[in-house]
Amino acid sequence: MNAPRSPILREGRNCWRLCRADRLALLVDGQRYYPAVVDSLAQARHAAWILAWDIDGRMRLDRGPVPDDLPPTLARYLDALCERREGLHVHVLLWDYSMIYTLEREPFPSMNLGWRTHRRVHFRMDGAHPVGACHHQKVVVVDDAVAYTGGFDLSKWRWDTPAHRAGDPVRTDPEGNPYPPFHDVQWVVDGEAARALGELCRDRWGRAGGRSPAVPRPEGDPWPAGVEPDLRGVRVAVARTHPAYGDRPEAREIEALHLDAIAAARRFLYIENQYLTSHAVGEALEARLAETDGPDVVIVLPLRKDGWLERQTMDVLRSRLLRRLRAADRHGRLRVYYPHIPGLEPDWVSVHAKVLVVDNRLIRAGSANMSNRSMGLDTECDLALEAGPDDTEVRAFIAGARNRLLAEHLGVSEAEVARALEEAPSPVAAVEGLRTLEGRSLRPLNGTVSPSSERVLPDAAVIDPERPMDPDEFVEVYVPPEDRKTGRRQALLFAGLLLGLVILAVLWQVTPLDEWFQAERVARWLEHIRYSPLALPVVIGVYVVASLLTLPLAVMIVGTAIAFGPWLGFAYAMVAALLTAVLTYGVGAALGRQSVANLAGARLNRISQWLADRGVLGVATLRVLPVAPFVIVNLVAGAVHIRFRSYFWGSAIGMIPGTLAISVFADSLLAVLVDPNWTGIGVLAGVTAGVVAGTLLVRRWMRGRAARSGEGGATLG
The missing domain is CATH 3.30.870.10 (Endonuclease Chain A)
Incomplete structure (x- = not known):
């Protein structure tokens, strides 16, 4: 006969609270969770709390029943709830996420869930954690009466049915793009368990700098109408992970x-x-x-x-x-x-x-x-x-x-x-x-x-750490020895670049510089020096300055082709663009990854991913596909130490088709503008069609090569 066993759950050892739930249910897959949480939020009277690793205000809620008088997207839904119910406050606390996730998330969440919503929708980004950590809790609490927690965020790419059918037409993101099947679970509880989760939310809100309101008084019953409790009157354990931070x-x-x-x-x-x-x-x-x-x-x-x-x-x-x-x-x-x-x-x-x-x-x-x-x-x-x-x-x-x-x-x-x-x-x-x-x-x-x-x-201690890393250890692990330059030198380089850009911006505003760089004026100026020995150095100088001002490379190529003709213009544009690419590559290498990250933002991670194999194809692909401005690509390539030979030849191969096409197109366009006739218009139409078709074919081929090289999709937490 087996001896009686001690309970597994012990408050203070493997759980924070052991508390009663009058009702409990386990919701499997988004088809059950999202209608339930929408229904509970609709019944909120005083306070609703949302803790999120990710949130998307554009998320559609109308895959399940939504009250007829309420909007079908999350941000507008929360807005309407506060408009409809006087005294209701909605608190949304989103992890202040790493820039590596920027491309996967709703742009400008502070604007869409903060500034653009009702004054009683309170939105904060929470960065109160050690370096390298994140806030991964996914909790929704309504009036401290009903609470949800589990693996679901109120975001895109998560709704699905238990069937997880291939090609389900309902399974699309806010842009209408399909995504693969997604499987997750979420608890819904009430009673003491819901109040404990409400306390957790208020503690997080206060530590993130928000002012915690009074605990809402029990009133009403926001239990979702379509959910039959799995159990009643049971004890539930609330267990947490959080790192040491501040006084906690x-x-x-x-x-x-x-x-x-x-x-x-x-x-x-x-x-x-x-x-x-x-x-x-x-x-x-x-x-x-x-x-x-x-x-x-x-x-x-x-x-x-x-x-x-x-x-x-x-x-x-x-x-x-x-x-x-x-x-x-x-x-x-x-x-x-x-x-x-x-x-x-x-x-x-x-x-x-x-x-x-x-x-x-x-x-x-x-x-x-x-x-x-x-x-x-x-x-x-x-x-x-x-x-x-x-x-x-x-x-x-x-x-x-x-x-x-x-x-x-x-x-x-x-x-x-x-x-x-x-x-x-x-x-x-x-x-x-x-x-x-x-x-x-x-x-x-x-x-x-x-x-x-x-x-x-x-x-694993580097990629998947279980404790915060000391800053010195972080540098030792992640930064190559050749990149560990003195802070003074890095600061001076970065400050010098910023100062130069500020001076250029001021000159652009207070001098005729903006007029000098208008396309027509640049073309007339270059016309005077077309056959001068100074032509190529001048073109190179113009490309360097224009690139630092993030002027599109295509605009510079058009100006060069108009001034020098399609073939000489093509040659000059290629030489100037490549030398500019080399120069700004060197600037990126000198500044280092972190300084370039401050300039490039989320693009650094996106471009680094494209260049993961550090090969000629990766660089050529970046030159063909519209991933980021010309100068940003160059700075990032230098900062992440792409091999120079691969960078140079990849840039040359990738820029030749586009530069040639733009040069021929610009020359045909100029001919029509100077002498409009049906022959010229026909030639221009043919060149335009050829350029568009060629560009699409090259981009499709490049995308296919990139996909076969293992480029992946989204990351979910």
Whole structure:
């Protein structure tokens, strides 16, 4: 007979609060979550809180029922709620995100969710965390009466149905672009649990510099009308991760909860997660797999990560941990799968859920990934529920939640999963018996990566740290020795460049400089020196100055072609553009990455990604595709130390087609303007059509080459 076991959940060790939820439900996939949270927000009377890693005010809410008199997009919906209900305050707290995510997010969130909304929609960006950390909690609280937390943000690329159908026409982002299937879960609770999450929100708001309002008085019932509670009157654990920052000590309750839960498992550990890179969790799983009579472990992960950067980092770390787990699995109790949907290739289901189920005894879900960051560096919030020895209803819910998730991925019914788990000799045997080779099912995940990716990536402590890095350590790890120049020199270089740009801007305003650089005046000026020995040096000087003012390269080429004719103009433009590219490449190399980041902003990461292979093709692609202004590309290429030979020849190859096309087009246009006739117009039309067609073909070819080189999509947290 088994000895009685101590409870897993212990307040102060692996959870912050153990509190009562009068009602609780687990919402699986966005089709269930988003209509529920929209309904609760519509019933808000005093205060609504939204903590977000990402948020998009353009997100459409009309995939589910929305009150007829309210707008269908998130920002306008919150605006209308405050307009309609006097005294309602909505607080939106968004992580002050790294610039690497800028291209994936709504532009100017402070404007769209702050300035443009009702005065009682309060928006803040929260950067109160150590360097390298992030705020990853995803919480919505309405009047401290109902609260949601889990893996869902109120943002794009997340809504989906449990079917996760390939090509679902409803699954589109705010721009109307389709995105791959997305799987996640979210809790909804009320009672003391909701009040605890409201307290967490107010604490975050205050630490971000906001003024926390009074705790709202209980009034009304914002429980979503379409959600039947899974359980009533249960105790729920709220577990957190947050790093030490300011006067607040660190909290690692989520890590302790994972380790205690894994240690307590007897028969079956079921895991769904976006990542599997945590060193502590990996060691705990290794130890259980090595036991003779340890539990079966079934892990469901995405086939691969969504973005190029994550595939080169987190997928590599996942591959290393999977090798360790398989080496420890001497008794054949480990299975690692990914969800397969017919017709979805080359896309895959983005498994974003963060779920851990221990036997029929405990379930936890929330925002925390099984990564080192989520265990100690980022802010996270999970809820967990444990069944006592006599809690048959809670045990049935935990088993049912796990079986429902497995049934969704396997393409079978929940009853079939329950029957297989009861009749099969082991959980692994049950899952294997339900898997099919055709149709929707779970398929084995190998998880290997290329040897080159494996060699390049450093240790997990660098890519996926579990604690804040000391600034000196950060520099030591991330900055190459040749880039560790003195702060004085970097400051002087950067200040000199800024001063030069300021002087140019002032001269542009207070002198006739802007008139001198008008296209017609430049063309007349160059006409006088067409056959002068000074022609080429003058053209080069004009290109350098115009590039620093971020004047489009195409405009400069047009002026050169008009002044010197198509062929001499083409030659001069190529020489001047290449020398300008070389000069500004040198400026970027001298300034270094951080200084250029201050000038280039989010473009630095985008361009660095294009140049990841540091080859001729990468540079040539940037010259053909409209990724960033000419001078920005040059500065970034120098700052990230692209090999000069690749940079030079890639620039030359990439600029030749466009420069030639623009030169011929400009000459044809000038001929029509000087002597309008049908022949000239026909030639111009033909040249224009040829230039457009050629440009589109070259760009399509370049995009195809870039895609085959592994350029990825979005990153979700």
